[in-house]
Amino acid sequence: MKDGPDIARIASLIGDPARANILSALMGGVALTAAELAGEAGVTPQTASSHLAKLEEGGLVVPRRQGRHKYFALASDEVAGLLEGLAGLAAHRGHTRTRRGPRDAAMRHARVCYNHLAGDLAVQMFDSLVAEGALDLDHGITLTPKGEAVMAGLGVDLATLRAGRPALVRECLDWSERRSHLGGSLGRALFGRFLELGWVRREEGSRVVRFTGEGLRRFNAAFPRALEAA
Amino acid sequence: MKDGPDIARIASLIGDPARANILSALMGGVALTAAELAGEAGVTPQTASSHLAKLEEGGLVVPRRQGRHKYFALASDEVAGLLEGLAGLAAHRGHTRTRRGPRDAAMRHARVCYNHLAGDLAVQMFDSLVAEGALDLDHGITLTPKGEAVMAGLGVDLATLRAGRPALVRECLDWSERRSHLGGSLGRALFGRFLELGWVRREEGSRVVRFTGEGLRRFNAAFPRALEAA
DNA sequence: TTCATACTTCGATGAAGGTCGAACCATCAT
DNA sequence: ATGATGGTTCGACCTTCATCGAAGTATGAA
Numbered sequence: 001m002k003d004g005p006d007i008a009r010i011a012s013l014i015g016d017p018a019r020a021n022i023l024s025a026l027m028g029g030v031a032l033t034a035a036e037l038a039g040e041a042g043v044t045p046q047t048a049s050s051h052l053a054k055l056e057e058g059g060l061v062v063p064r065r066q067g068r069h070k071y072f073a074l075a076s077d078e079v080a081g082l083l084e085g086l087a088g089l090a091a092h093r094g095h096t097r098t099r100r101g102p103r104d105a106a107m108r109h110a111r112v113c114y115n116h117l118a119g120d121l122a123v124q125m126f127d128s129l130v131a132e133g134a135l136d137l138d139h140g141i142t143l144t145p146k147g148e149a150v151m152a153g154l155g156v157d158l159a160t161l162r163a164g165r166p167a168l169v170r171e172c173l174d175w176s177e178r179r180s181h182l183g184g185s186l187g188r189a190l191f192g193r194f195l196e197l198g199w200v201r202r203e204e205g206s207r208v209v210r211f212t213g214e215g216l217r218r219f220n221a222a223f224p225r226a227l228e229a230a
Numbered sequence: 231m232k233d234g235p236d237i238a239r240i241a242s243l244i245g246d247p248a249r250a251n252i253l254s255a256l257m258g259g260v261a262l263t264a265a266e267l268a269g270e271a272g273v274t275p276q277t278a279s280s281h282l283a284k285l286e287e288g289g290l291v292v293p294r295r296q297g298r299h300k301y302f303a304l305a306s307d308e309v310a311g312l313l314e315g316l317a318g319l320a321a322h323r324g325h326t327r328t329r330r331g332p333r334d335a336a337m338r339h340a341r342v343c344y345n346h347l348a349g350d351l352a353v354q355m356f357d358s359l360v361a362e363g364a365l366d367l368d369h370g371i372t373l374t375p376k377g378e379a380v381m382a383g384l385g386v387d388l389a390t391l392r393a394g395r396p397a398l399v400r401e402c403l404d405w406s407e408r409r410s411h412l413g414g415s416l417g418r419a420l421f422g423r424f425l426e427l428g429w430v431r432r433e434e435g436s437r438v439v440r441f442t443g444e445g446l447r448r449f450n451a452a453f454p455r456a457l458e459a460a
Numbered sequence: 461t462t463c464a465t466a467c468t469t470c471g472a473t474g475a476a477g478g479t480c481g482a483a484c485c486a487t488c489a490t
Numbered sequence: 491a492t493g494a495t496g497g498t499t500c501g502a503c504c505t506t507c508a509t510c511g512a513a514g515t516a517t518g519a520a
Contacts, residue, residue: 007244015238020237078319082316086241090236092308127368130368138361171410180401
């Protein structure tokens with residue numbers, strides 16, 4: 001009865017409300033200090049410290065010391081993807097427990113998934129890249145030469161990206177759209193570029209991403225929404 | 231701090247060892263009775279009953295009465311996918327906690343993921359279908375006319391499949407290969423066909439799928455392993 | 461050094477929940 | 491009907507673990 005890997009261990013890690021809040025906060029993509037996370041989770045610093053130690057031990061978050069601060073971030077894209085999946089199931093059979101306010105609609109439209117863009121617009125971008133042949137899905141998922149040109153046009157420096165170890169491109173599943181969007185280091189770089197270009201602004205203390213009017217126009221021009229297959 | 235859906239709720243459902251064992255057993259794809267699941271989980275029928283009620287309430291499993299028996303199955307492909315994701319993370323940073331025996335190798339090669347084929351060979355099949363144009367990944371994932379011909383050739387009855395509501399094709403992520411393979415009702419139908427054709431046999435009380443010699447030969451002929459992109 | 465801040469460790473408290481024995485309901489067989 | 495089997499409900503026990511107060515360590519500032 002104890003076949004595969006120990007899924008109960010990590011599931012129980014996420015199963016505590018305080019830890020779930022911590023992880024949700026880290027889904028914002030920015031590294032946060034232990035004290036900040038304590039605030040997010042609504043517990044005292046001692047308790048948060050204990051939780052963070054467990055999350056670290058479990059491989060869900062990674063610490064980074066800086067001076068007398070200790071910053072935490074999600075350990076990997078896979079952790080982020082798993083949390084998205086959980087959110088999807090919870091939302092799906094939510095019994096309308098989570099009343100969907102305006103914040104919720106904004107989240108579905110565009111939000112940050114750990115370090116890249118997610119939501120309706122992210123799916124649009126992914127589909128557009130595939131449709132114009134920038135991404136190749138035949139064996140795994142790879143960036144085509146044409147895709148490299150597209151990225152260069154947007155000002156994404158691929159050379160330094162390739163130096164990093166994490167996979168350049170990776171697909172990530174949306175809980176709202178239930179469709180793939182672009183993750184990996186390329187996804188992160190693109191989102192960073194959107195910020196630099198002023199296309200988007202992050203909403204403080206939330207995962208919501210707001211497009212400026214001009215930014216949305218340029219985004220739609222760069223990644224036109226493809227026609228749905230009949 | 232309480233933005234999205236309540237992920238802690240379902241995570242804690244999976245977080246209990248007994249419930250995790252139950253869910254793992256159901257990953258085999260066959261519906262099991264409450265008593266059988268109690269055995270799998272290593273608890274008495276009373277406790278299993280309590281656990282199953284919680285899992286049902288949480289939307290992770292669905293019951294089906296038959297006479298005085300009550301059969302349980304996973305609620306959806308998404309639940310199966312989530313469990314696979316958890317297994318992936320647990321295996322990934324397993325600290326070699328799970329010593330990988332011969333059983334493990336077989337699981338990586340071919341296993342059943344709720345109701346369809348997963349593992350190395352499943353990824354091979356998925357890639358092959360994409361490469362020969364049977365599946366189209368441009369907008370979402372769809373079966374092309376060519377793909378319909380392929381399925382007909384294998385003896386899969388698409389007409390009755392389309393009548394059912396669940397999505398015909400769906401991609402599912404492997405924890406061992408970390409690649410997409412074919413899920414959805416088509417994935418289930420294909421796996422059922424493999425059983426009918428005698429290509430594969432299920433190993434009792436486990437998720438392992440064993441190919442017969444002849445079955446593997448035919449499988450490789452039908453879904454040739456594509457050349458990896460350079 | 462002396463103080464302040466960020467984080468951790470220790471210990472005690474308390475609540476949540478998994479577990480099983482026993483009794484209770486429902487279905488099928490005889 | 492009578493019994494047997496599968497499942498559930500109830501109640502009591504008991505382990506587990508989150509939580510916070512208080513004290514301890516480490517880093518930075520003055």
